[in-house]
Amino acid sequence: MHAYNVRELKKNPSLALRQAEEAPVLVLKGNQPNAVLLHLDGSLTEAENGLRPALASTLYRDRVLSPGAAAKLSGMALADFIDHLGRLGIDVVGIDETTPHETEELSRWLSSSPTPDR
Template sequence: MRTEKLTFNVPVDILASLKIGAGGLEADMRRSLAVQYYKNKRLSLGKSAKLAGMNRLDFMDHLAAEGCVVFDYDESALKEELKGVETLEELKR
């Protein structure tokens, strides 16, 4: 998978106020962006999960914890997502 590296500067006092390091901020930002892009229908569930650094099932749990509706789909989109969930369940066996 091809990737792009994004970098930007964050004032140290912001990290101190948040009581997290750069890695924690990156993880928080990835999850927050993934939730917003999913809520705004800019990314699918699978791509949002990938952006968040999670598998689909964990991302679905994360969405639920954030109060987001996970299954707001038309019938064809729902079938596609369920296929992905079935694939994940088969991989766990």
């Protein structure tokens, strides 16, 4: 999925239209999603089927929707939606300020746990 801000779209609208033939194109106003360019070669139902996963992925990436809510919006099963996010390069598990602390806690816990007999 491609994204353009309004200024970029004004410079080369034909490129955005060509790219919309492959996947929906998100139009941003500032840094916020404002519109979607969608190629209507087939029926509107086919267009909607292409738009729903793209919109759900964008809303998940921006942390507007949870994984479950985004999967539901996309019309995909959660596992399929997670695979879809992976193909788009969108992280399902993110690193934040708590990650180093959690990693340290996990390491301490693993080193103190008895190992099972084999």
